[in-house]
Structure formats: structure tokens, C-alpha cells
Amino acid sequence: MRTKANWYWAIPLIVVGLTWQLRNLEYISSQVSHIIISWQSLLIYIGVIHLFRKRYVGGLLEIFIGCIFMLPLAGVLEYDWFHLNWPIFLILVGLFVLLSPYLRRNVYHHESNVSYFCEEGYVETTNYFGSVKQIVLDPIFKGARISNTFGGTVIDLRRTVLDAPETYIDIECTFGGIEIYLPSNWSLLIKSTAVLGGCEDKRFPTEMIDNGHVLIIRGNVTFGGVVFKS
Numbered sequence: 676m677r678t679k680a681n682w683y684w685a686i687p688l689i690v691v692g693l694t695w696q697l698r699n700l701e702y703i704s705s706q707v708s709h710i711i712i713s714w715q716s717l718l719i720y721i722g723v724i725h726l727f728r729k730r731y732v733g734g735l736l737e738i739f740i741g742c743i744f745m746l747p748l749a750g751v752l753e754y755d756w757f758h759l760n761w762p763i764f765l766i767l768v769g770l771f772v773l774l775s776p777y778l779r780r781n782v783y784h785h786e787s788n789v790s791y792f793c794e795e796g797y798v799e800t801t802n803y804f805g806s807v808k809q810i811v812l813d814p815i816f817k818g819a820r821i822s823n824t825f826g827g828t829v830i831d832l833r834r835t836v837l838d839a840p841e842t843y844i845d846i847e848c849t850f851g852g853i854e855i856y857l858p859s860n861w862s863l864l865i866k867s868t869a870v871l872g873g874c875e876d877k878r879f880p881t882e883m884i885d886n887g888h889v890l891i892i893r894g895n896v897t898f899g900g901v902v903f904k905s
Contacts, residue, residue: 687720706750717904718870721897727882733803733849733888737897748818759791796835799849802826802851811835819844823851823899831856833905846870846894848901859905862889872896 678789691712698708710716726817792798800807807828816835821828821844831885833856846853846867857863859881867874874896892901 676788708750710745710748713748714870715748716742717741718897719745721870721895726848728847729748736851740898753834757785798830800828800830802828807896816842818842821845821853821894822847823853824849826851828852829856837861837885837890840887841889841891842892843893845876845903846892846896848894848896848899850898852899853901855901855903857890857903857905860885862886863892863903864889865892866898867892867894867901869896870898872901873901874901874902876903878903 676862694703694708697703717747718737719741720900722734722739722741725734725737728734747752770821789802789807791800791807791809791814793809794818795812796811796813796815798809798811798816798821799824800809800819806826807823809829810831811834813835815838816832817839819830821830823846828851830853836858844855857878859878860882860883863876863878865874865876874892
């Protein structure tokens with residue numbers, strides 16, 4: 676899993692570096708480089724990754740939004756027209772959200788849109804257009820993988836402890852919110868990537884931080900938010 680994640684984020688870094696170098700050597704124009712090196716291209720790329728991971732609804736929506744906002748950069752739409760009419764695209768996204776349960780029935784067939792699994796302190800949860808609220812009661816927390824798309828996920832870790840020097844939570848959050856409750860003395864390191872989203876530690880500060888055990892947050896937050904509370 677970690678090797679795949681390295682590939683996913685190595686590719687855009689290589690593409691950006693090559694594009695920048697080709698622009699410096701005047702092999703490509705500034706307009707082309709601005710299209711390639713843009714948040715729109717990154718959002719489309721994340722959407723493609725989500726499609727490969729069978730997260731069809733979130734992936735298609737990310738690609739749609741990226742392509743729409745790419746049109747002015749590509750010169751397909753005039754900026755004045757786009758600035759005047761871009762709320763129409765919000766309406767289209769809203770309609771997409773309303774129709775997504777019917778789309779989900781066709782895409783996922785009989786699969787549930789919400790799943791939660793915990794074994795020996797490791798948590799896996801997937802949430803599409805639903806709600807997950809779980810308290811982890813295992814004595815030792817060994818990590819988690821959380822996927823949240825157009826939903827709300829709440830995980831309470833205040834009744835468990837960290838044992839390994841480094842424990843990882845891998846997060847994929849798209850157009851939704853994740854709340855994770857932690858003991859106030861846990862050491863937290865956030866390494867996630869945010870695209871028009873955020874990942875924030877809102878716990879009350881304490882002087883008794885356990886620096887011998889670190890909880891590390893990895894993954895992607897796209898048009899969503901991840902909050903840590905105590």
C-alpha cells in the first residue's frame with residue numbers, strides 16, 4: 676500500500692518538474708505550463724486515482740469539477756463569461772449529489788455504502804453518502820484506513836492507547852467531514868495533502884505530551900475537512 680501511495684504522488688512531482696524545465700528551455704509556452712501546473716489538473720489526477728480505487732462517485736465528481744474550471748485556462752471559455760455563470764456549475768454539482776444515490780445503486784449493485792471493520796486494534800471504514808460513528812474499545816490502537824465521500828465519519832479513540840513508536844491513519848476524504856477524538860496527550864503529526872480542504876488539530880493543549888508514541892496522519896483531503904478533537 677505504501678509503495679502505491681509513493682507512485683501516486685511521485686508522478687505529479689515528476690510531471691511538474693518536467694513541465695517547469697521544458698518551460699524554462701522554451702520548449703512549451705507559459706499557457707501550457709499553467710494548465711499542467713494547476714489545482715485543476717491535480718484535482719483531475721486525484722479523481723482518476725479514485726476511479727482506479729473504485730471510488731466512482733467521488734472520482735467522477737472531482738474530474739468533472741477539475742475539467743469545468745480548466746476550461747478558462749484552456750481558452751475554451753472566456754473568463755468574463757465564466758465568472759458570470761460559474762454558479763450554474765454549482766447547481767449541476769448539487770443535482771449530481773441529489774441523483775448520486777440512484778447512480779450508486781447501479782454502480783455498486785448490492786454493496787453497502789457504509790462499512791466498518793475493526794480487528795485487533797486496526798480500523799477500516801468506508802462511507803459513501805452515509806454516516807459512521809464508532810468507539811474503538813480495543814486496548815491498543817494499531818492504525819486505521821478511513822475513506823469518506825459525501826458523508827460524515829466519527830471515530831473515538833479516547834478509550835485506547837498507542838503502543839508502537841509510530842501508528843498510521845490513512846485518510847481519503849472527498850466532499851465530506853471526518854471527526855477523530857483523541858486523548859489530549861497523544862503526539863499528532865499531520866502529513867496529509869489538502870486540495871481546497873483542511874486537516875486541523877483542535878484538541879485542548881496539554882503539557883503532558885507522550886513523545887514516545889506518534890500518531891501520523893497520511894492521505895488526501897479534497898473539498899472536505901478532517902478535525903481532531905479531545
